[in-house]
Amino acid sequence: METSISKQERADIRWALSDAFVDNEVDYAAIVKQVKKFDMNKIKNILYSEVAPICHSNLESILPTIWLCFNREELESDIEKMLDARKKSFLRRQLDTLLIKWLQHRYKYIWLEIAKHYESSQ
Numbered sequence: 001m002e003t004s005i006s007k008q009e010r011a012d013i014r015w016a017l018s019d020a021f022v023d024n025e026v027d028y029a030a031i032v033k034q035v036k037k038f039d040m041n042k043i044k045n046i047l048y049s050e051v052a053p054i055c056h057s058n059l060e061s062i063l064p065t066i067w068l069c070f071n072r073e074e075l076e077s078d079i080e081k082m083l084d085a086r087k088k089s090f091l092r093r094q095l096d097t098l099l100i101k102w103l104q105h106r107y108k109y110i111w112l113e114i115a116k117h118y119e120s121s122q
Contacts, residue, residue, distance in 0.1 A: 014076065021052070022070070031114060032117040032118050040115070048107075052107055053103065056106070
């Protein structure tokens with residue numbers, strides 16, 4: 001397993017994980033295929049602390065706007081802006097900690113599906 005993740009690899013992981021938040025049937029096997037060479041604890045952290053805070057609202061809306069995929073450049077930009085705001089503000093870090101806990105609970109099924117497909121791909 002890889003121990004460090006490059007900036008490009010992290011962007012690729014985020015892009016793959018964002019597929020779990022589209023309003024369509026999710027291909028968890030395809031997501032796992034793209035991320036399985038990385039440590040699954042890191043993948044889980046990226047899912048809930050970077051991708052879910054940006055993408056979850058698509059699944060929360062009555063008429064989700066994203067059906068097939070997120071815009072890769074916008075996704076990356078939005079995540080980086082969020083992480084920068086988190087780094088600069090104590091209050092933002094505290095609020096995001098609560099949000100991440102809620103996302104881990106609300107979207108637990110996403111991780112369970114990823115983990116299940118990861119185990120079956122071994």
